[in-house]
Amino acid sequence: MTGPVREGPALTTQGLDWLHDLGPDHDIVVSTRVRLARNIQGFSFSTQATSGERETLLRRAREAAEATDVLGTVDLWEMSELAASDRTLLLERHLVSRELIGGADGDAPRGSALALGSRKALGLMINEEDHLRLQTLRGGFQLVTAWRDVDQLDEELGSRLPFAFHHEFGFLTSCPTNVGTGLRASVLIHLPGLVLTKQIHKVLEGMGQLGLTYRGLYGEGSKIVGNFFQVSNQTTLGKTEEDLIDQLESLVARVIGYEKQARSVLLREAPNVLEDKVWRAYGILCNARSLPFEEMMNLLSGVRLGVSLKLLKSPSVEMISRVMIHAQTAHLERAARRRLDETDADVFRAQYVREALAADSGSEDEETGEGWVRPSGDAT
Amino acid sequence: MDCENCGERDAEITLTEIENDEMRTVHLCSTCAALKGVSVEGAGAPPIADLLAHLGGGGDEESFGSDADACDYCGTEAREFRKTGRLGCPQCYAQFAEQLRALLRRVHGASQHMGKVYVSSAVDADDAETRLATLKRRLERAVEIEDFESAADLRDQIHTLSGTTS
Numbered sequence: 434m435t436g437p438v439r440e441g442p443a444l445t446t447q448g449l450d451w452l453h454d455l456g457p458d459h460d461i462v463v464s465t466r467v468r469l470a471r472n473i474q475g476f477s478f479s480t481q482a483t484s485g486e487r488e489t490l491l492r493r494a495r496e497a498a499e500a501t502d503v504l505g506t507v508d509l510w511e512m513s514e515l516a517a518s519d520r521t522l523l524l525e526r527h528l529v530s531r532e533l534i535g536g537a538d539g540d541a542p543r544g545s546a547l548a549l550g551s552r553k554a555l556g557l558m559i560n561e562e563d564h565l566r567l568q569t570l571r572g573g574f575q576l577v578t579a580w581r582d583v584d585q586l587d588e589e590l591g592s593r594l595p596f597a598f599h600h601e602f603g604f605l606t607s608c609p610t611n612v613g614t615g616l617r618a619s620v621l622i623h624l625p626g627l628v629l630t631k632q633i634h635k636v637l638e639g640m641g642q643l644g645l646t647y648r649g650l651y652g653e654g655s656k657i658v659g660n661f662f663q664v665s666n667q668t669t670l671g672k673t674e675e676d677l678i679d680q681l682e683s684l685v686a687r688v689i690g691y692e693k694q695a696r697s698v699l700l701r702e703a704p705n706v707l708e709d710k711v712w713r714a715y716g717i718l719c720n721a722r723s724l725p726f727e728e729m730m731n732l733l734s735g736v737r738l739g740v741s742l743k744l745l746k747s748p749s750v751e752m753i754s755r756v757m758i759h760a761q762t763a764h765l766e767r768a769a770r771r772r773l774d775e776t777d778a779d780v781f782r783a784q785y786v787r788e789a790l791a792a793d794s795g796s797e798d799e800e801t802g803e804g805w806v807r808p809s810g811d812a813t
Numbered sequence: 814m815d816c817e818n819c820g821e822r823d824a825e826i827t828l829t830e831i832e833n834d835e836m837r838t839v840h841l842c843s844t845c846a847a848l849k850g851v852s853v854e855g856a857g858a859p860p861i862a863d864l865l866a867h868l869g870g871g872g873d874e875e876s877f878g879s880d881a882d883a884c885d886y887c888g889t890e891a892r893e894f895r896k897t898g899r900l901g902c903p904q905c906y907a908q909f910a911e912q913l914r915a916l917l918r919r920v921h922g923a924s925q926h927m928g929k930v931y932v933s934s935a936v937d938a939d940d941a942e943t944r945l946a947t948l949k950r951r952l953e954r955a956v957e958i959e960d961f962e963s964a965a966d967l968r969d970q971i972h973t974l975s976g977t978t979s
Contacts, residue, residue, distance in 0.1 A: 472903055474903060474933070475903075475944065475946045475947045476902070476946055477887045477901055477902040477950065478899065478900060478901060478902055478903075480897070480899050480901075481887055481889065481901040481902060486946070489946070562899075587929075591931060591933070595933040596931055596933060597903035598931040598933070599903075599906050599907065599926070600926075601910070601924070601925055601926060602906050602910075602913070602917070602924070602926055603926025603928055603929075604926075604928075604929075604931065605903040605906050607899045607900060608898055608899050608900075609898075609900070609913060609916060609917060609920060610898075610920055612906075612917065612921075612926075613921065613926045613927075613928060614926070614928040614929070616928070649827065654825065654826060654827060655827065656827040656838055657838075668920070668921040668922060668923075669921065670917055670920075670921035670923055670924070670925075670926060671921050671922060671923025671924070671925060671926075671927055672923075672927055672928070673927050673928045673929075674928045674929060676927075
């Protein structure tokens with residue numbers, strides 16, 4: 434069903450559907466995203482486009498998005514009309530890129546916008562590095578379904594907008610690293626077992642040789658925190674979309690296998706060390722009064738591992754994912770209703786995490802009378 | 814932030830190394846990262862620009878056209894592409910096709926698209942607007958390079974097309 438476009442609605446929980454649908458293999462894979470780069474024939478690429486061209490592109494993309502079935506009701510935010518903190522909020526949800534929102538303090542580029550459908554965080558960035566970046570985000574390891582959603586959006590938009598396509602080079606993009614399919618599929622994967630058993634280097638190297646690349650939590654140029662790696666296809670040309678998806682899927686499935694193996698080795702060979710790490714992490718998160726983001730991520734990594742291995746009964750994986758989103762600075766500022774400097778943000782973060790973990794263990798308590806599994810060494 | 818290796822250029826790449834179970838993070842400029850053998854694909858423009866520089870063998874202008882070679886439509890010059898790694902418009906691909914093939918083979922291991930084939934059904938509906946935008950671009954370019962004969966011709970075409978659409 435097609436729906437109207439709602440202009441710049443208040444930001445609430447948009448794009449966070451995936452938190453309620455953790456998806457397959459969520460003990461190891463946090464989320465899956467797929468994006469397609471598309472440009473419109475007859476216009477310069479974004480870096481060269483005049484402001485008139487950008488406005489025209491925005492109007493046409495908006496009309497095309499409005500007419501699609503797959504998006505339903507479309508919410509649209511023009512970046513230049515959002516407060517800087519709201520733009521960062523969208524960035525923290527991985528709904529927009531740094532390029533789309535412009536510099537941290539400066540004005541957002543005119544005509545840059547995010548259009549979001551009513552489900553599955555399916556939508557498009559407009560006037561990004563490419564005219565359109567179609568994208569979706571899902572919980573867990575769901576490459577094929579994510580690809581199908583984006584593919585359907587591509588078909589619908591492509592029937593309304595003349596995409597720039599070349600018989601030899603495929604879909605044309607501003608940067609030749611994206612040309613061809615324009616497809617970048619990525620999986621945010623948690624690999625503490627491989628890091629602790631010192632095998633991560635080998636695995637990453639192997640992935641590199643097989644055409645995959647990895648980045649940190651926020652994509653390009655961001656650092657690895659909390660043992661979370663964003664793994665994606667490196668090339669976009671010379672293979673079909675299905676082959677690219679299949680290849681990433683089978684390689685990530687193998688990495689999941691290695692990670693499971695590493696975790697069981699740790700459980701078998703060093704159970705006390707592992708339990709200690711997990712419980713210390715949980716203890717600090719439950720008690721800290723000031724918590725920098727990176728430290729929180731490293732501790733959450735330990736807790737996530739503990740929950741996956743059933744060393745901890747709470748918090749739930751869902752709560753951990755929720756905290757990873759909501760304890761980022763722009764989200765904390767939103768809850769605090771004011772700007773936070775770094776020191777304040779760390780204090781707010783600690784408080785948010787303490788309350789979130791207490792609430793989650795509280796609900797467990799009601800059901801089981803016990804918020805956690807007693808450490809195994811404790812019984813004797 | 815400055816590169817932690819050379820201290821001269823801006824750090825653009827965050828390299829995480831794992832050594833003896835310790836994760837260590839260094840911030841490097843793209844040049845130092847490349848010297849350390851780090852694949853910097855995806856880190857934006859510099860790697861492509863580096864590749865182009867290598868393809869061109871430094872000052873050798875054969876591999877990616879001479880610096881002054883420019884796209885007929887948007888006027889993007891080979892020199893700009895070398896620097897930024899970004900093309901100016903879809904037509905640049907046709908303009909620089911031969912040089913791009915070599916680059917794409919290096920970057921992707923192939924230069925022939927194998928994925929979805931796109932046949933635009935949208936072109937008819939929006940044809941006039943698209944053609945008009947293209948013509949205006951070409952006109953600007955023609956004026957810029959003082960090709961007044963083409964400019965006059967393009968102005969006529971724009972006039973005709975605007976007449977039919979308004």
